[in-house]
Amino acid sequence: MNLHVIDGPNFSGRTRRLREWVGLPNDSTLDPTYNKYAYIGPDVASCFSGISPTVTTEIELSATDRDAADAAKKAIEDLGFGYCLNQNPFTLSGGEQVVAAIISATAGRPKRLAIDCALEQLSSDTREKVLTHLKGLDVDLLIADNRTDEWHFGPTDKMQSIPGAPVICPNEDLKIIQEPCEIELVDLCHAYIKGRPVLRNLNLRLLAGEMHQLKGQNGAGKTTLSKILCGLIKPTSGEIRLNGKTVQPWRKPGTFVSYHFQNPDYQLFTTTVQAQIAQSIQRAHILHWFGLEEHLHAHPLDLPFVLKKRVALATAINKKSGFLILDEPTLSQDKFTSRHILQLGSIGGFIISHSSFIAELPAIHLEKQGEGG
Amino acid sequence: MNLAFVYALIFLLILLSGVTLRHIRFIIYISAPLLIALLIMWGWIIDSHQVALSSVSGKEYAIYLWLRIISWGGVLQFLFAPLIENPTHLKDFLRRVGLSGSFGTLIIASIVFLPEMQRRLAQITDARRAQGNSLGGLKGMKDIPTLMMPLISSLLDSAAKRAEFWSHRGILEPGRIVIRENSYSSLQSVFLAVLSVASCIAAVLT
Numbered sequence: 001m002n003l004h005v006i007d008g009p010n011f012s013g014r015t016r017r018l019r020e021w022v023g024l025p026n027d028s029t030l031d032p033t034y035n036k037y038a039y040i041g042p043d044v045a046s047c048f049s050g051i052s053p054t055v056t057t058e059i060e061l062s063a064t065d066r067d068a069a070d071a072a073k074k075a076i077e078d079l080g081f082g083y084c085l086n087q088n089p090f091t092l093s094g095g096e097q098v099v100a101a102i103i104s105a106t107a108g109r110p111k112r113l114a115i116d117c118a119l120e121q122l123s124s125d126t127r128e129k130v131l132t133h134l135k136g137l138d139v140d141l142l143i144a145d146n147r148t149d150e151w152h153f154g155p156t157d158k159m160q161s162i163p164g165a166p167v168i169c170p171n172e173d174l175k176i177i178q179e180p181c182e183i184e185l186v187d188l189c190h191a192y193i194k195g196r197p198v199l200r201n202l203n204l205r206l207l208a209g210e211m212h213q214l215k216g217q218n219g220a221g222k223t224t225l226s227k228i229l230c231g232l233i234k235p236t237s238g239e240i241r242l243n244g245k246t247v248q249p250w251r252k253p254g255t256f257v258s259y260h261f262q263n264p265d266y267q268l269f270t271t272t273v274q275a276q277i278a279q280s281i282q283r284a285h286i287l288h289w290f291g292l293e294e295h296l297h298a299h300p301l302d303l304p305f306v307l308k309k310r311v312a313l314a315t316a317i318n319k320k321s322g323f324l325i326l327d328e329p330t331l332s333q334d335k336f337t338s339r340h341i342l343q344l345g346s347i348g349g350f351i352i353s354h355s356s357f358i359a360e361l362p363a364i365h366l367e368k369q370g371e372g373g
Numbered sequence: 374m375n376l377a378f379v380y381a382l383i384f385l386l387i388l389l390s391g392v393t394l395r396h397i398r399f400i401i402y403i404s405a406p407l408l409i410a411l412l413i414m415w416g417w418i419i420d421s422h423q424v425a426l427s428s429v430s431g432k433e434y435a436i437y438l439w440l441r442i443i444s445w446g447g448v449l450q451f452l453f454a455p456l457i458e459n460p461t462h463l464k465d466f467l468r469r470v471g472l473s474g475s476f477g478t479l480i481i482a483s484i485v486f487l488p489e490m491q492r493r494l495a496q497i498t499d500a501r502r503a504q505g506n507s508l509g510g511l512k513g514m515k516d517i518p519t520l521m522m523p524l525i526s527s528l529l530d531s532a533a534k535r536a537e538f539w540s541h542r543g544i545l546e547p548g549r550i551v552i553r554e555n556s557y558s559s560l561q562s563v564f565l566a567v568l569s570v571a572s573c574i575a576a577v578l579t
Contacts, residue, residue: 024541038542046534049544050489062542090492108542230503254505265527266493267500269519279504301526315504 001135005151006144008162009334010306014144015041018114021142037112038105040098042305042332043263044118047101048089055092055100056085063107072107076100079129093218094121094262094328095354102130106137115143117332123354124150146334150356169291169310169336174343176282181208181243181322183229183256188238190224197369198224202238204364208322211345213358216366222352225366226325230259257323257349262331264312268300273311276300279318286314289340306332313341324349330357376440383447396450404443411435490528497523 006014022037040047052058056073063069076082081099084092089100098121105113113134119127127150134141135154145151153159188202198221206212214222227233229240231249240247242256249256261267270276273287274296280286287293290310295303300311313329324347330338338357345351351358387396415431415438497520502508508516 022541024537041534043534046531047538049538050531050535061544105542227499232499232502252505253502259503261496261500261503263496265530266497266523267504268523269501269504271522301523318504 001137001139001141003131003135003141003143003154003157005148005153005157005159006142006162007146007148007159008144009336010332011304012162014162015116018116018142018144022112022114036110037114038108038110039114040101040105040116040118042117042120044094044097044101044121045090045263047105047118048097053088054086055089055104058089058100058104059107062104064109068107068109072103075106075133076103079103079126079133093223095123095126096218098122099126099130102134106134106139110139112140112142115141115145117144117146119143119145120147120331121328121354124356128152146330146332146338147355149335169340170288172289174289174346175285176317176347179208179322182206183323184241184244185229186239186241188225188228188235188240190221190228190233190235192224197236199228199235199366200369202366206323206348206350208348209346210348211324211361212350212364213361214325214350214352214366215363217368220366220368222366223327226259226327226352229257229323229325230254231256232259257325258316258318259325260313260316260327260329262327264305264308265301267312267315268308271299272297273300273303276311277314280314281317286317290314306337309333310337310341313344317344317347322348326351326353328353328355330355376437376444380440380444380447383444383451386451387447392450396447399446399450400443404439404446407442408435408439411438489531490524493527493531494520494524497527 006017008014019039022039024039048058049061052061055076059072059076060069063072073085076085076099079099081096084096084100089097092100098118101118102113102115119130122130131151148159183206185202185204188199188204189197190199191197198219202225214225216222224233228235229249231251231253234248234250240249247256268276270278273292277283277286277292287296290313292307292310292314295307295311300308303311309329309332313326316324316326324344326344326349329341329344329351330353333341338355342351342357345361350364351361384396387393412432412435415435417431419431498508501516501520506516507513508520
């Protein structure tokens with residue numbers, strides 16, 4: 001097994017290099033040795049067959065033989081994700097999907113495995129466990145990643161940095177001044193199924209201009225809390241107060257808190273970048289700050305993933321809401337841009353991410369509630 | 374009587390193939406209202422003697438039609454419902470009938486289209502609402518085209534990526550070892566053969 005890691009800024013040709021290495025050139029002509037290789041891109045959901053009702057069947061579908069399938073299932077259990085085996089791949093969280101996609105790919109016994117920025121969705125512990133597992137297999141690995149600073153490289157691992165590529169965002173500070181405001185959660189509870197609470201008696205206070213990291217294991221209620229604050233879900237009980245006054249966000253979703261989802265593709269609804277960020281606060285400054293000025297008239301969905309993510313982030317900074325919830329805002333962004341994006345912390349709210357960039361932010365810990373409450 | 378025997382066989386197969394609940398739903402929600410309508414039509418409204426059905430009463434004829442409907446419904450459910458319940462069986466099914474490669478991929482892609490669309494639409498709707506847009510009432514109706522753009526775009530993009538995934542991993546290639554068990558057991562296959570013969574006899578006799 002050989003591990004090669006490519007580090008470098010966005011638009012430096014990493015994805016192209018990875019795809020060509022596994023026989024996926026951009027002219028759609030497959031290399032004759034293609035089915036001995038596997039590729040996992042940043043959009044992990046597209047690395048599932050789409051027809052498997054469970055992760056187990058996804059593994060069996062990809063496996064070359066029963067031994068390979070059994071080994072893959074055992075690997076998922078050893079990595080601590082055994083509970084995912086009977087779940088639909090598309091209902092898993094981002095990190096769980098990455099593990100399921102990688103292990104399913106290895107069930108096909110590929111000679112080469114290319115992973116393009118997908119490991120960024122894993123916590124550092126899980127990433128190390130997955131890499132250790134992969135290093136024990138007979139597969140050559142080529143990985144592009146923006147968070148290599150957090151990695152522990154072995155003596156035989158090879159690292160390559162691509163220098164001199166363009167940096168898109170200008171080296172400028174974000175200049176957005178928020179009105180002072182405060183959001184308070186009082187004894188907030190939520191349960192999707194009666195008797196099985198996801199959130200229980202949560203008390204929390206957020207101030208404009210203060211960004212937190214939202215931490216908690218899978219199922220602890222990070223997404224549920226985000227959806228409640230944004231108004232997509234009505235909590236089972238409890239109170240939400242804005243500047244001391246009780247509010248009901250579910251009556252006007254997106255009014256008090258703006259939510260940036262992990263996948264930008266679902267958040268772009270207009271035919272130009274300009275129209276997409278029409279509601280953004282200090283539009284000209286935001287466009288310049290995200291390096292989107294030259295893409296003003298481009299269709300947002302035609303842009304590469306990295307730029308789509310920036311347009312979706314710019315959309316979230318709108319006039320209506322004083323707080324931001326950012327789900328993996330730095331996904332696929334290079335180190336420079338990731339640091340740049342974290343200036344959005346001056347608006348206030350919280351970030352859900354496994355990136356070490358946010359380690360210095362004050363943390364809000366959510367505890368997973370036990371069965372039966 | 375013959376048709377009732379054929380249906381009994383079909384029902385046995387349905388029990389074995391694990392789609393009993395689906396079949397019972399079909400009986401209750403689709404065929405039962407149909408039976409009532411047929412009984413009303415042939416038992417009271419239409420005079421069976423006027424349409425050359427002097428050998429059987431109108432009500433018997435209605436029941437005969439109903440048995441044919443539920444028999445054919447049962448056969449179709451037996452053949453295709455397990456594939457829909459667990460679509461991974463489809464891969465084996467397609468290969469057994471000789472449909473592998475790009476044609477097989479095309480069929481699978483078309484079958485997974487609907488659930489994938491529903492999944493994406495839910496995420497897109499959430500994102501739209503999170504941007505402060507109401508999706509109810511007249512305003513929501515006007516917003517439908519707006520929702521369609523990311524939906525169609527992401528579906529097309531996903532279809533291209535999935536096609537690449539299937540081809541790249543060689544999942545339908547002949548060299549690939551299929552490890553899933555066949556959709557139907559040997560016992561079920563015997564029943565299927567018996568059913569086919571019985572259906573032919575019933576068709577001739579009735």
